[in-house]
Amino acid sequence: xxxxxxxxxxxxxxxxxxxxxxxxxxxxxxxxxxxxxxxxxxxxxxxxxxxxxxxxxxxxxxxxxxxxxxxxxxxxxxxxxxxxxxxxxxxxxxxxxxxxxxxxxxxxxxxxxxxxxxxxxxxxxxxxxxxxxxxxxxxxxxxxxxxxxxxxxxxxxxxxxxxxxxxxxxxxxxxxxxxxxxxxxxxxxxxxxxxxxxxxxxxxxxxxxxxxxxxxxxxxxxxxxxxxxxxxxxxxxxxxxxxxxxxxxxxxxxxxxxxxxxxxxxxxxxxxxxxxxxxxxxxxxxxxxxxxxxxxxxxxxxxxxxxxxxxxxxxxxxxxxxxxxxxxxxxxxxxxxxxxxxxxxxxxxxxxxxxxxxxxxxxxxxxxxxxxxxxxxxxxxxxxxxxxxxxxxxxxxxxxxxxxxxxxxxxxxxxxxxxxxxxxxxxxxxxxxxxxxxxxxxxxxxxxxxxxxxxxxxxxxxxxxxxxxxxxxxxxxxxxxxxxxxxxxxxxxxxxxxxxxxxxxxxxxxxxxxxxxxxxxxxxxxxxxxxxxxxxxxxxxxxxxxxxxxxxxxxxxxxxxxxxxxxx
Numbered sequence: 001x002x003x004x005x006x007x008x009x010x011x012x013x014x015x016x017x018x019x020x021x022x023x024x025x026x027x028x029x030x031x032x033x034x035x036x037x038x039x040x041x042x043x044x045x046x047x048x049x050x051x052x053x054x055x056x057x058x059x060x061x062x063x064x065x066x067x068x069x070x071x072x073x074x075x076x077x078x079x080x081x082x083x084x085x086x087x088x089x090x091x092x093x094x095x096x097x098x099x100x101x102x103x104x105x106x107x108x109x110x111x112x113x114x115x116x117x118x119x120x121x122x123x124x125x126x127x128x129x130x131x132x133x134x135x136x137x138x139x140x141x142x143x144x145x146x147x148x149x150x151x152x153x154x155x156x157x158x159x160x161x162x163x164x165x166x167x168x169x170x171x172x173x174x175x176x177x178x179x180x181x182x183x184x185x186x187x188x189x190x191x192x193x194x195x196x197x198x199x200x201x202x203x204x205x206x207x208x209x210x211x212x213x214x215x216x217x218x219x220x221x222x223x224x225x226x227x228x229x230x231x232x233x234x235x236x237x238x239x240x241x242x243x244x245x246x247x248x249x250x251x252x253x254x255x256x257x258x259x260x261x262x263x264x265x266x267x268x269x270x271x272x273x274x275x276x277x278x279x280x281x282x283x284x285x286x287x288x289x290x291x292x293x294x295x296x297x298x299x300x301x302x303x304x305x306x307x308x309x310x311x312x313x314x315x316x317x318x319x320x321x322x323x324x325x326x327x328x329x330x331x332x333x334x335x336x337x338x339x340x341x342x343x344x345x346x347x348x349x350x351x352x353x354x355x356x357x358x359x360x361x362x363x364x365x366x367x368x369x370x371x372x373x374x375x376x377x378x379x380x381x382x383x384x385x386x387x388x389x390x391x392x393x394x395x396x397x398x399x400x401x402x403x404x405x406x407x408x409x410x411x412x413x414x415x416x417x418x419x420x421x422x423x424x425x426x427x428x429x430x431x432x433x434x435x436x437x438x439x440x441x442x443x444x445x446x447x448x449x450x451x452x453x454x455x456x457x458x459x460x461x462x463x464x465x466x467x468x469x470x471x472x473x474x475x476x477x478x479x480x481x482x483x484x485x486x487x488x489x490x491x492x493x494x495x496x497x498x499x500x501x502x503x504x505x506x507x508x509x510x511x512x513x514x515x516x517x518x519x520x521x522x523x524x525x526x527x528x529x530x531x532x533x534x535x536x537x538x539x540x541x542x543x544x545x546x547x548x549x550x551x552x553x554x555x556x557x558x559x560x561x562x563x564x565x566x567x568x
Contacts, residue, residue, distance in 0.1 A: 004044040008037050019367075027125065027333070028367050030270045034277020041282065051275045052344075058272025059337060060241040061265040064223055066124065066153050066334075067245020068258055075154070078147050085144060085314055086151025089328070093120035093306040100298065111349040115358065117159060118339070119299060121152045123332040123366050130327060130370065141320040144311075145327055156334060160239040163341060190243075200251050207253060207435045207450065212260060215253075219261055222247065236341060252438060252450045259457035276340060276359070284353055285360050295361040300368065303329040319380075326376055330369045331362030403429040403463045404470045408453040408485050410437050410446070413501050414475035418446050429462050454484040456492050466493045474500035474516070479507045486514045528552070 015029035037044040045051065075082060094116040101112040127149060136142040199222070206218045226247070227240035248257050285292055304325045311321035339355045341347075350358075379385035405421055407414045410432035418441075421428045430448040432438055441448035451458040453476070463469065472489050476482040479502075486498055500519040502508040511519040528549055535545050 007042070008033065008044055011036055022370060026266075027269065027273050028363065030273035031277040031363055034274035035280055035282060036277075037274070038278035038280070038282075040280075045278065047275060047278045051271070051278065054268065054271035055275035055340075056272075058268040058270070058275075059238055059340070060223055060227060061261075061268045062272065062333060062337065063156075063238040063241035064245040064248075064261075065258075065265055065269075066156060067242040067247075068249050068254060069124070070150065070153055070246050071249040071254070075150065078143075078150070081144060081147035082151045082154070085310070086148045088310045088314075089148050089307050090117070090120045090152060090155060092310050093303050096302050096306050097299075100302070105350075105354065107350050107354075114159075114162065114338075114349060117155075118335040119331055119358075119362075120303070121155070121332045121334040122149065122303075122328040123330055123369075124149045124153060125333060126330070126366055126369060127327055130373065141316075141323050144316065144320075145324050148307075148324070148328060152332070152334070156242060157239070159334075159338070160236050160242065163236050163338070163347065194247055199247050203251055203253050204435050204439070207433075210433065215257070216260060216264070219244075219248065219257055238337065238341065252442070255449065255458055255461040256451045256455075258461060259452070259455045262457060273336075276336060280359060281353075281356050284356055288357060292357055292360050292364070295357060296364045296368070299331060299361055299365055300329045300372070322385075323376070326372055327369065329372070330365035332366070335359075335362045403427045403447075405429075405473060406431065406459065406462065406464055406469060406471075407473045407475060408432075408489075409474065409476035409482075410434070410441055410448045411475060411477055414473070415441065415446070417473050417475060418448070422446075431458065431462060454481060454488050456488050459488060459492055464489065464492050464496075466495065469493055469496050472496055472498045474498060474511075476501075477503075479503065479510070482507075483510060483514060486511060486516055490515050 012029065012033040015032050016026050019026065019029045019032075036042055039046060094113075097116040097119055098112055101107065101115055102109070105112070107115070127145060131142045131145060203215075203218065206214050223241050223244040225240075226244040227237040230240035230243070231237045248254050251257075307325035307328055308321050311324050312318070316324065336359055339359050342349060343352060343355055376385070404426050405428040407417055407421075407428055407430035410418070410430045411434075414430055414432070418428060418430050428447060430441065430446060431451045431453050432441075432448060433450070433452055435450060438448050438450045449462065451462065453459065453474075464472070472493075474482050474485055474489075476485060482500060482502075486500065489496065489498060498516045500511045500516045502511055502519045502521045505521045505524060508519040508521040532545055532549070536542065
């Protein structure tokens with residue numbers, strides 16, 4: 001057993017590193033590791049109840065993460081692109097694939113519709129990673145791609161709700177469509193109401209405890225609770241996890257929750273993809289490799305044409321339209337989830353062998369996307385394709401897209417800094433772990449959010465990025481937390497200028513050693529301000545007072561070192 005585990009983790013490590021170098025998501029590495037470790041290759045493990053349980057937990061976390069990305073406010077802000085471009089893309093891809101599926105297979109009409117819609121979905125995790133790595137998330141093409149992915153995630157609600165239909169023998173298209181539409185609207189409205197009036201107050205009490213464990217348990221209870229509710233209603237438990245994510249997205253704690261839950265979510269999602277790889281019938285796929293290859297080429301070609309046509313109809317530039325079509329031309333995790341849930345639930349809309357082939361096609365299409373983008377980039381650089389076109393960046397047209405300044409801590413110092421930035425029209429975001437300070441600040445119109453500033457994922461989620469963030473203000477009253485925050489900021493954006501408060505000269509020196517460009521000791525600066533008033537009252541000129549203060553501030557207050565109680 002230990003040797004099997006060692007071999008398994010060795011395989012996983014090699015593939016994660018190799019695929020990372022190829023800019024392919026780690027989830028594909030988990031799939032490959034599952035295939036190699038399964039009964040059809042090395043036979044290290046059997047697909048037993050333990051693996052199935054871990055896989056089901058992974059499904060829950062994957063749905064939760066998808067739901068966490070869907071925020072009602074964000075949907076409303078981007079509604080035209082999401083429900084226009086996104087809906088048109090999905091429908092065009094599904095309409096083009098349906099006749100091919102119906103003509104080439106013996107599936108039912110309903111089965112062809114479901115598979116066409118499932119294949120129209122793309123990989124949200126891989127596409128967002130690719131856009132981030134290429135620094136294109138904040139370009140015109142990047143934002144339109146993001147909008148399409150958001151619509152696809154939102155479409156998960158009715159598609160999940162349709163799953164029980166496949167379990168029945170009869171199907172009334174009109175009645176079912178109405179039921180699903182009503183159910184989807186009710187679920188979204190319940191998310192808004194429950195999130196704002198019930199979950200927010202509960203999470204506020206949990207956050208006041210300042211316990212990471214309590215927050216994680218609250219999230220887990222929320223996921224399981226909604227999964228149980230959906231199961232009792234006869235709907236897939238995954239829909240409950242999806243709604244739990246949407247509920248959390250409506251709270252001010254969603255970024256902190258995302259950062260805290262992400263390592264555990266990735267672990268359980270890894271188990272799901274490993275168990276999925278173990279369950280793939282490799283002998284079947286090898287025997288029908290030509291069908292898998294044909295399906296891969298057909299899927300990428302049809303989706304590329306569908307999305308390119310929709311983009312051009314919406315007057316997207318040719319180069320951007322080609323990029324959007326190419327990055328979205330693969331299948332996605334949603335398709336793998338639906339196929340797995342249909343198999344596990346005994347829903348025989350399509351034969352099991354065909355489901356295995358579809359899973360392999362989706363996996364290969366995800367792996368092929370970075371390769372196709374690399375070829376696309378090479379052709380553009382060499383001048384053979386769209387030589388005169390450039391991807392348009394969003395800069396001054398959307399000044400609020402990325403905050404210029406990030407304020408860590410929203411006490412009295414952070415609040416004053418925020419007021420001055422507001423007065424100067426400088427976009428900022430303030431982050432604090434004190435729920436009461438966050439709520440009071442938001443009520444007074446400040447852009448303050450809940451989050452842990454020592455967590456790099458939280459800072460990244462709120463906009464900290466190299467060459468984008470112009471300054472960071474560390475206004476925390478805890479010296480150790482301030483130091484850890486500075487180190488975290490430097491790990492994300494090494495060259496960003498950091499301005500910090502310090503209670504005394506000793507704390508100021510520590511912060512400056514860690515890369516802070518200015519760390520003002522409050523006790524000394526308040527003493528300077530008091531002394532200026534006294535000396536001015538005694539008739540000493542402002543010029544002379546200014547020279548004296550400049551001399552005392554020189555070389556990080558070297559003149560005062562040892563002559564003041566720097567440790568108080």
